Amino acid sequence: MQDEKELSVIKEQANKELNVINTMVVTSAEEYKSAEDILIKVKTVGKMIKEKKEEITKPLNESLKHIRELFKPIETTHETAEEIIRKKMVSYRLLEEKKAEEEKLKIAKKVETGYIKPETAIKKMEDVVDVKAQLKQTGVTTSTRKLPRVRIVNDKEIPREYLVVDERKVLDDLKAGKTVAGAELYYETIIA
Numbered sequence: 001m002q003d004e005k006e007l008s009v010i011k012e013q014a015n016k017e018l019n020v021i022n023t024m025v026v027t028s029a030e031e032y033k034s035a036e037d038i039l040i041k042v043k044t045v046g047k048m049i050k051e052k053k054e055e056i057t058k059p060l061n062e063s064l065k066h067i068r069e070l071f072k073p074i075e076t077t078h079e080t081a082e083e084i085i086r087k088k089m090v091s092y093r094l095l096e097e098k099k100a101e102e103e104k105l106k107i108a109k110k111v112e113t114g115y116i117k118p119e120t121a122i123k124k125m126e127d128v129v130d131v132k133a134q135l136k137q138t139g140v141t142t143s144t145r146k147l148p149r150v151r152i153v154n155d156k157e158i159p160r161e162y163l164v165v166d167e168r169k170v171l172d173d174l175k176a177g178k179t180v181a182g183a184e185l186y187y188e189t190i191i192a
Contacts, residue, residue, distance in 0.1 A: 006052060013045050039191065093144055096131040103128045 017038065026035050104125055111121045152158065174185040 003052075003056065010045065010048050010052060014049070017042050017045060089142070090144060093131055093135075096129070096134075100128050100131060 021038065021042075024031075024035060024038070026032050107116070107121050107124050110116045111118055116124070170180050170183050171185075173180055174183060
């Protein structure tokens with residue numbers, strides 16, 4: 001209740017400032033001085049807002065930080081376990097699919113060489129174990145899917161349009177007096 005009253009006073013002050021600032025014009029040194037005085041008041045209200053907000057959020061953030069630290073080792077162990085079992089399952093499926101594909105290729109080669117008749121090959125290919133069907137018969141409900149991924153095999157060949165400039169590093173180097181091709185240091189004027 002007290003927080004709401006204090007917040008209401010701060011909100012009212014911020015709204016008054018905004019109304020004054022919206023109608024204000026700075027065209028002379030006196031008006032500039034007046035704007036500076038208002039800026040000081042605005043900054044004071046900003047500090048009040050920040051202090052009030054932190055008064056409420058700081059304990060919550062500390063509690064949240066503690067809870068995250070408490071659960072982090074457990075979550076890491078769980079994520080590792082899940083990742084390992086998923087990899088093992090995928091590995092098994094891929095191995096079985098590869099075996100089935102190799103068996104089908106052997107049958108196809110036998111047809112090509114004339115060792116077996118096409119009708120016999122069709123029958124034998126139907127008998128090759130289908131991994132999905134085999135797993136479904138055992139009650140497996142998980143499925144796999146193929147997701148597109150990128151593997152950079154030579155980063156020097158990646159076209160420039162895919163690269164992102166580290167602007168922070170460029171700025172730091174320019175401020176340190178280094179020359180960075182394609183970049184220049186400039187200063188923007190702001191009110192401190």
